Amino acid sequence: MEIALRPEIHTYSGGLGILAGDTARSCADLELPVVFVTLASRAGYLRQAIAADGSQVGHDDPWSPADWATPLDAMIAVQMEGRSVWIRPWLYVVTCPIGHPIPVLLLDTDLDQNAPEDRRITDRLYGGDEVYRLKQEIVLGIGGVRLLQALGFAIATYHLNEGHAAFLTLELLRRRRRDQPGSNGLYHEADHVRDICVFTTHTPVEAGHDRFSYEDLERVLGSDFVPLDEIKPLAGEDRLNMTRLALNLSGYVNGVARRHAETTQQMFPGYRIAAITNGVHAPTWxxxxxxxxxxxxxxxxxxxxxxxxxxxxxxxxxxxAAHQAAKHDLLKEIQQSTGVAMDSGVPLIGFARRMTGYKRPDLLFADLQRLRAINARFPFQVVMAGKAHPHDTQGQYMIQDIHDRMRQLAPDIRVAFLPNYDMKLAYTLVAGADVWLNTPLPPLEASGTSGMKAALNGVLNFSTLDGWWVEACVDGVTGWSIGQRGASEGAERHGPDLYDKLEGQVLPIYYQDRARWIGMMKQGISKIASYFNSQRMMRRYTTEAYVRP
Incomplete structure (x- = not known):
């Protein structure tokens, strides 16, 4: 549904899109025969501004495909609500330094041939109501398969990146039945689809698994596409669960970290869930x-x-010296964006990600009195960034609450919130902080990749033990954990442990043992950046998921 190709192309909202972009860049580096399919998302996701009271103000964030992509002379149609909805692809090409190209197809319904309401289907990333989302995923899955065929691509393997594309499995079922009329029924046809489909799930959060009513599906797609009595055993009896549909029609399924695969196995017992831990594209970050x-x-x-x-x-x-150059760039960005002047000699804690409940962006501010006491001994400063989804009222409240706490801490502790967190700003943040803070509530972080980018630049991670950090954390060597590995205490201990380690380990090492701090920076690079990269990730997908017995 999303991919981050460059900052000017607003077809992404956060980590999932950034990961897709890094995947494309590594496919180009490794010269893999891959084509990517996504939506044009002309209106973008969200351009964030911060009001005087600290609340998020969301604006449209449009971009013009004509500025960056090439329209292709091909169109296909999908029947929705009894109308032909025409889809045209734009082509954007990702190239590696030696020139190997990877095509990215951006599907667009904003065409003169379509009814006004259908022209808007591919407009807004993660926008609209449930039916709007249903139509988008029909365009992505069914329309994507049809356009690949129309453009002459010979596809050996379909890789579903999250459940949003799961309708492609129904299109493949339908095609198999049409092309092999003498097949032995649904289960034989499903086996054929499983042979050519790979599914990667990216979230253990329930809200991340799309569900649609069968009434809406039948009304939008028609009852004769694939009969409901054949879909329900694959996708759920009460509502169409896109994750379950993908699980049932994919021959290889994986989570995006070892811990995430274990969590997914518990959520969906009876399926074999492999683990391929995410990585980031080293030259980009x-x-x-x-x-x-x-x-x-x-x-x-x-x-x-x-x-x-x-x-x-x-x-x-x-x-x-390299770190100070990166930190200088970040301090300059903070000054220009917020007017907050920070000190290059004071450790800078960075926190930037989607603002939502399970990420706990407010955990650092749980005890302001304790923060002031720590700062009195070891001064520190904080920079934050992140957007909340327009429908996530809790996330939006958190942004406003963080700004309120920032005002309470001033002038003792300098805290800055950078608006409109995007790919360009992320690049500056992950390189220029001294400490990269991450506080998700376990086990709800599937992987997380911003800390991997930070490690590429010698920034030390300080995180709860969830997602990728379970695999990468060597306490006091590559960074620090919040909470104890395998401990039974609940999340209520994470706040006190954060403060204890910040005061007792992180800040004292920065101020009192610079040689050890730099040694940890080098350990972070050598142990994290050398492994948690998208080159390694794509080599594993190729040999374990794409090429199967």
Missing amino acids: THPAFAQLYQKILPNWGHEPEVLAWADQLRDEDVW
Whole structure:
């Protein structure tokens, strides 16, 4: 449903889209024969402003496909509500430094041939009501398959990136029945679909699994597309569960971290859930100062990030100079965007992600008195960013509440909130902070990738043990954990543990043992960046998911 190709193309909302973009970039690097399919999302997702009272103000964030992509001379139609809804693709090409191209098809219904209400189907990312979302996912899944065929692509494997594309499995079922009229019924046809489908689920949060009423499905798609009595055993009796549909019609299923695969297995017992932990595209997220540093001793690091395992041999003074250059860029951005002047000699804690309940962006501010006491001993400063979905009232409240606490802490502790968190701002944040804070409520973080980007730039992670961090955390070496590994205490201990480690370990090392701090930076690069990259991730998808016995 979303992909982050470049900041000017507003076809993403957050981590899922950023991951898709990094996947495309690594496919280009590895010269994999892959084509990506998504929606044009002309109106974008959300352009965020912050009002005087600290509340989020959302605006449209439109972009013009004609500025960045090429319209292709092909159209297909999908019947919806008795009308032909025409879909045309725009082509954007991702290329690697040596020129290998990866096509990205952006599906668009804003065509003269369509009724006014149908022209808006592909307008807004994650917008509208349930029926609007249903129509978008029909365009993505069914329309995507038809356009690939119309454009002449020979597809060996369909990779469903989250359940949004699961309607493609029904289209493949329908085609199998049409092309093989003598087949042995639904289960034989389903086996054929499973042979060519791979499904990656990205969330353990219930709201992330789309469900639609069968009444809406029948009204929109028609009763003769695939009969409901055949869909229900695959997608659920009461409502169409897109995740369950994908699970039942995919021959390979994986979560995006080991912990996430375990959680998904518990949510959906009876399915075999593999684990391929996410990664990030190293050249995209590495600050130029670090890129130059790596290039001197590891000239192939961009294509082969595993050689960053040798980064622990870098000179301390070079690592610190590169970090200070990245921090300077972030402090400049904070000053220009918010007017808050921060000190380059004071440790900067960064927190940036989608603002929603389970991410707990307010955990740091749970005890303002304790924060002031810590700051009196070891001064620190904080920079935050993140958008809340327009329908997420709790997330929007959190943004306003954080601004209220910022005012209460001033002038003792400098805290800045950067509006309109996007790909460009993320690049500056993950490189320039000293500490990257992440506080999700376990086990609700599927993976998380911002901390991987931070580690590429020597930024130390400080996070609850969830998602990818369970695999990467070596306490006091690659960063710090919040909470104890395998401990039985509840989430109520996370706040006190955050404060205890901030005061007793993180800040004292920064101020009193700079050599150890830089040593940890190098350990973070060598142990995290060398493994948690999208090159390794795509090699595993290729050998384990795409090429199967």
